[in-house]
Amino acid sequence: MTNEINKTAPGRIASIRRGATWLLGFACLLVLAGLIGLTCVDVIARYVFNSPVKGAYELTQLMLASLIFLALPLTTAAGEHVEVELMDGLKSRFLKQFGAVAAGVATVAVFALLATELADHAEKLMRRGRVTDSLAIPLYLIGWLGAVSFAISAIAAFFWSLKRFRAKA
Numbered sequence: 001m002t003n004e005i006n007k008t009a010p011g012r013i014a015s016i017r018r019g020a021t022w023l024l025g026f027a028c029l030l031v032l033a034g035l036i037g038l039t040c041v042d043v044i045a046r047y048v049f050n051s052p053v054k055g056a057y058e059l060t061q062l063m064l065a066s067l068i069f070l071a072l073p074l075t076t077a078a079g080e081h082v083e084v085e086l087m088d089g090l091k092s093r094f095l096k097q098f099g100a101v102a103a104g105v106a107t108v109a110v111f112a113l114l115a116t117e118l119a120d121h122a123e124k125l126m127r128r129g130r131v132t133d134s135l136a137i138p139l140y141l142i143g144w145l146g147a148v149s150f151a152i153s154a155i156a157a158f159f160w161s162l163k164r165f166r167a168k169a
Contacts, residue, residue: 069149077156104161111154119147
């Protein structure tokens with residue numbers, strides 16, 4: 001029974017990754033389409049009808065933050081962050097592996113720290129009842145989205161680091 005579970009686990013992990021990638025990508029698409037639509041409607045309403053969309057500035061800020069938080073795990077999982085190869089010229093295999101491990105540990109640690117700090121901040125926003133100025137949208141929603149995003153990114157960075165370590169080995 002354990003061998004059967006071990007054989008199907010990589011397939012399940014791959015399908016979970018594909019599903020999460022599709023879901024996050026689709027959410028990014030919806031937010032980006034909403035952002036474009038809101039901007040177009042606001043510009044037309046502002047210059048043609050002299051009546052801008054109420055709260056468009058707030059909605060734009062919230063949608064941009066959401067877009068960044070939704071795209072962060074996708075960028076991390078694809079290994080597409082900007083990086084500097086400080087030890088690229090080294091010939092020593094040990095030093096290359098050490099650099100890959102150190103970079104991976106640092107990345108996972110920073111993402112995990114940001115996830116916990118954002119979760120703490122979102123909790124404070126929720127307790128204090130903080131909302132946006134004109135539309136009264138609760139700010140803790142963006143905080144929790146960011147916390148979840150960084151937590152997923154920490155997991156993605158862990159697996160990316162393992163893959164990179166094996167490639168440098």
